[in-house]
Amino acid sequence: MQNSSNPIPVHLITGFLGSGKSTLIRQLIEQKPLDERWAVVINEFGRVGIDQSMFAERDDLIIQGLPGGCLCCQLAFVLQASLVKLVHRYRPDRLIIEPSGVGHPTGLLDVLQGEGFAGVLEVRDVIAALDPRRLEDPRSRDSATFKDQLAVADGVALTMTDLSTPAQIQASLEWAEGLWPPRKWVEQAPHGALAISWLLQGGRHDRPSSDGSSPASPHEYAKAAHGVHEEPAWREPKPGEPELDCGSSLGYASLSWRWHVQDRFDLDRLMAYLGGLPSELRVKGVFHTPDGWKLYNRADAAVTLTSSAWRHDSRLEIIGEPDAMPKAKATQAALQGCKT
Numbered sequence: 001m002q003n004s005s006n007p008i009p010v011h012l013i014t015g016f017l018g019s020g021k022s023t024l025i026r027q028l029i030e031q032k033p034l035d036e037r038w039a040v041v042i043n044e045f046g047r048v049g050i051d052q053s054m055f056a057e058r059d060d061l062i063i064q065g066l067p068g069g070c071l072c073c074q075l076a077f078v079l080q081a082s083l084v085k086l087v088h089r090y091r092p093d094r095l096i097i098e099p100s101g102v103g104h105p106t107g108l109l110d111v112l113q114g115e116g117f118a119g120v121l122e123v124r125d126v127i128a129a130l131d132p133r134r135l136e137d138p139r140s141r142d143s144a145t146f147k148d149q150l151a152v153a154d155g156v157a158l159t160m161t162d163l164s165t166p167a168q169i170q171a172s173l174e175w176a177e178g179l180w181p182p183r184k185w186v187e188q189a190p191h192g193a194l195a196i197s198w199l200l201q202g203g204r205h206d207r208p209s210s211d212g213s214s215p216a217s218p219h220e221y222a223k224a225a226h227g228v229h230e231e232p233a234w235r236e237p238k239p240g241e242p243e244l245d246c247g248s249s250l251g252y253a254s255l256s257w258r259w260h261v262q263d264r265f266d267l268d269r270l271m272a273y274l275g276g277l278p279s280e281l282r283v284k285g286v287f288h289t290p291d292g293w294k295l296y297n298r299a300d301a302a303v304t305l306t307s308s309a310w311r312h313d314s315r316l317e318i319i320g321e322p323d324a325m326p327k328a329k330a331t332q333a334a335l336q337g338c339k340t
Contacts, residue, residue, distance in 0.1 A: 010123045022098065024127075043065075045102050062090055109152060133300060154202065160302075245257075252322075269337070273334055274296065274298065287316075316335070
């Protein structure tokens with residue numbers, strides 16, 4: 001446990017949509033030193049928050065979800081207030097932040113390295129999760145967000161290597177090792193498994209958070225990038241009556257649903273319907289089924305289904321480019337038809 005007078009190490013784990021950031025964090029938590037208490041802040045582009053359901057509640061682990069916007073700009077003020085409360089209440093030994101997969105992390109780094117957290121937080125090496133298959137997709141490779149996430153990284157973790165071909169892995173190694181200035185390290189992380197030494201032994205983040213062309217304040221950054229963020233109205237769903245939230249920014253759109261804890265889904269019908277959605281969509285959810293609570297995760301058409309410790313409500317998020325998104329009304333009707 002660190003001295004309370006020392007700044008709290010902050011680790012930013014960034015990466016594009018579906019790159020395996022949450023899985024990487026979960027694997028790091030499994031290696032956590034027994035005498036440390038960690039706090040994990042998870043920002044999701046969708047409006048309800050799914051990734052936090054991947055983490056079971058523990059005395060030595062604080063999980064805080066901040067859905068419905070981008071920590072890098074739209075939620076900058078929300079992040080500041082949340083971090084102040086979190087540090088004051090828990091004083092964690094280490095803080096991990098997972099920003100939205102469609103966010104530009106430079107704005108977030110400006111907040112963390114600003115005067116408000118001087119002497120309280122110390123940003124350590126920024127880790128970028130990189131799926132080797134993304135380099136074959138020009139929509140990802142040429143995206144300003146994708147480039148920005150890699151530009152600020154001190155180290156690169158090659159995720160999804162268990163789903164990539166040897167040629168894709170070799171090409172991504174050569175690409176990442178050819179970045180300039182050179183990154184401190186490039187390591188493979190199959191199934192999200194990255195040695196915790198890369199986290200614990202990393203130094204201070206040594207790349208500038210801003211090139212001087214971005215607006216100086218988080219509010220100005222938010223206005224320039226996306227417009228002023230409006231918090232979604234949070235309503236508890238009633239049995240049989242799901243709550244729908246829609247969002248759009250950064251060139252992406254989202255549809256997000258929540259169902260009452262008593263609502264249950266037929267797993268076979270649900271899997272069949274979700275599997276039939278366009279493959280380019282990012283789909284993730286946690287569902288109450290007769291077989292227990294299940295976490296569904298689809299990225300680049302690869303699907304995983306695992307048990308979940310979440311017990312609060314069923315949730316679904318669909319994220320994609322606006323032209324590829326399904327119609328909300330028809331989708332909700334189809335999902336209602338998947339219930340038992």
